[in-house]
Amino acid sequence: MSSSLKAIALVAMGMVAVPAMATDLVFASWGGSYQDAQDTTAVRPFSAKSGDQIKIDTYNGGIAQIRSQVETHNVTWDVVDMQLADATRACDEGLLEPINAASLPASSKGAAAKSDFLPGGLSDCMVGNVSWSTMITYNKSAFKGKEPTKIGDFFDLKKFPGKRGLRKSPEGALEWALLADGVPAGDVYKVLSTPAGVDRAFKKLDTIKSSIVWWEAGAQPPQLLADGEVTMTSAYPNRIYTAVMQDKKPFGFLWDGEVKNIEGYAIVKGTKNLKAAQDFVNFATSTDALAKLSSATALGPMRQSSIPEVDPKVGPYLPTAPQNQKDAVDVNVAFWADHSDDLNQKFAVWLGQK
Missing domain, CATH: 3.40.190.10 (Periplasmic binding protein-like II)
Known part of the structure; x- marks a missing residue:
């Protein structure tokens, strides 16, 4: 048997590991310096770790674009950065995938995600990233x-x-x-x-x-x-x-x-890349990722465990700083x-x- 035929036979018998296929994800956000910071703190690090390629698109708010994609069965976005009010409306209309809080990463000190996120940070279809x-x-x-x-x-x-x-x-x-x-x-x-x-x-x-x-x-x-x-x-x-x-x-x-x-990540209903999208959301809402995003944007992290890790120079300017939200x-x-x-x-x- 030739070497190539032997390789095919071994693969068929499950004796040789085949590298997982990389996935192309589309992440839609608000553009500008905010999306640049997301690219630096989440998109590129996740791609380097997972091998998945993430394409960027711009989202203008509301739910019309998402509704159109879902209703026409032409879902081109996988993950969208949304405001809580819009994510709530889209979730009620069945336009977003449900979020399983138990699958989210624990805090840097081991606390369950459900207890680590600030009030409003976890909803049925959105995982909060910043306030x-x-x-x-x-x-x-x-x-x-x-x-x-x-x-x-x-x-x-x-x-x-x-x-x-x-x-x-x-x-x-x-x-x-x-x-x-x-x-x-x-x-x-x-x-x-x-x-x-x-x-x-x-x-x-x-x-x-x-x-x-x-x-x-x-x-x-x-x-x-x-x-x-x-x-x-x-x-x-x-x-x-x-x-x-x-x-x-x-x-x-x-x-x-x-x-x-509150702002956060939501997954569009009907995405063909559900597992990769969930993995990205999990990665992007970890303690470390949210602390880095807040340090780069001066926006408040939605995880309690992220707050002490934010750059001290930025801390006084966060919307969630105690003295600012009195x-x-x-x-x-x-x-x-x-x-x-x-x-x-x-x-x-x-x-x-x-």
Whole structure:
């Protein structure tokens, strides 16, 4: 028998190990420096370890793209970085694979994943990676000697003059309006669930409406501040952290009333690479991987065990740092799932009114 025929025969009898075929995964995320950090801390290390190749795509939020892939049986994404609210909606529609928390890696000290993840970090179809927030930032040069310290200062145009930047969305704006009007952080959604509470929030926004510069992309707030178009603006703190640390901008952080959210990894229903996708999610949400991601992005890790491993220089700027979330508002996913359509409509009408 020839050597080649002998090899075929041995393989057929299971006497020779055959290398596993590498898998091509597609990972969709938000682009920019955030996805670059994911590439460095998770994508490339996982590929080197597993041999699987990961292709990158850009996701724009919502669930329309995922729904289209699942309903047409043309699933081109395997893992998607999603906000908790969107992942919850997609899960309810059967568009995502269920998550088995028991299969996730234990913490670096051996604690089960279920006890290591922060509240909200594990849901039916998503494994949390970072906690991010929207907060208020300001140009220190505009308020020399008297910088803002509380969310009410954002609405005080006499004491802190200048234009205000706000994301063009009711989410965040309505919460801050109520906080500035004296509603405790823990009661914001209770008040906002009533018609009177909604009216109260919009009435407070009316007081600064003529001074608002609306933004839609995360890169805009630091640019608005740098150009002097606004003196204060809502922003994603990791963007401001980069502007301060890398570009040496004179921006200050106002953490009072930060609106916190959760981000995480979800697997699209019907993926042909389910095992590899699960392996990637497990790898990317380990203690070490999340600590490295937070160190690179200034976003809070969703594992308790990751927090002590974050670069100490970054720690004070994390949304989850104890001193930063003293009066934080945790986004109520159920509230926005129930009320987003109505409040978005009301917000659009309000925008059009003089």
